[in-house]
């Protein structure tokens with residue numbers, strides 16, 4: 629059915645010119661090759677990050693991102709999987725995270741924080757940190773966010789044994805593993821009476837909201853509420869020119885564009901400017917659909933750092949652990965002086981004395 633929709637393509641090229649990985653995947657050309665055919669596959673499709681710009685911009689309303697996930701699903705079923713993706717899937721199945729580390733590493737971020745534990749305490753919100761927290765940099769953001777939630781008087785707990793939400797497993801096309809993770813998580817949530825979830829990652833936000841049907845909030849939404857209610861009060865100025873990079877799974881997939889910007893605008897002295905490609909036009913950091921563990925020659929994150937440099941900022945603010953990892957890596961690689969900071973870190977720096 630989805631494949632038949634390719635037949636209405638007019639080869640305008642809007643999809644390929646807007647594509648986040650356009651130097652690694654020529655989507656218009658592939659469509660031309662497979663129009664009227666019974667299959668749709670080329671190994672270039674693994675480079676697709678599921679950012680959905682092509683789909684949202686296509687004047688013929690062709691569900692390109694969904695079609696690509698469908699194509700990956702068929703490729704997985706016939707065993708055509710790149711090594712890095714196979715390892716990511718095996719690790720997610722074995723350890724509950726895509727990065728090949730055990731659960732003891734995932735829970736290290738919460739050491740000494742004295743947080744409520746969902747497995748034994750009662751709470752209003754579950755703070756779900758996501759798999760990126762195995763990176764020390766993301767762990768730092770999770771710790772600072774937890775401190776902010778505390779001063780905002782949010783009654784929350786964390787899971788000692790947090791599994792993967794499965795969002796990216798699904799965008800890789802591994803539906804079976806996704807269903808397994810969903811079932812496991814549902815059971816855990818029911819067992820510990822989880823009613824409301826706060827996620828650090830837009831990927832988890834997307835999965836819980838759209839595939840699990842749960843009540844879920846992104847940290848930026850909770851922080852904005854706390855700022856508006858004066859539960860979070862600023863003590864320090866943040867003297868910097870900042871731009872905000874929209875994560876695909878917060879912006880395009882879930883329409884959350886304003887809250888992170890509102891949070892940033894509330895910070896004393898912070899000057900917020902926009903990159904030309906922002907909100908629904910923002911490109912992906914390159915880490916979606918399993919590409920967080922892959923190495924592309926033409927990384928979208930490099931282009932994004934250049935775009936930030938053009939608008940002359942000191943800081944790129946992000947609100948996704950994958951964007952943080954990808955953009956920070958690109959900034960280092962390009963020897964850029966631009967700092968990459970999570971929105972919550974900027975708030976933290978303006979609230980707590982260092």
Ligand code: SF4
Nearest residue numbers: 637638640641643686
């Ligand atoms: S944007 Fe849509 S109509 Fe245009 S080339 Fe791409 S798929 Fe075809």
Ligand code: SF4
Nearest residue numbers: 647676677679680682
């Ligand atoms: S979903 Fe994003 S990365 Fe994939 S083909 Fe479309 S625009 Fe390119």
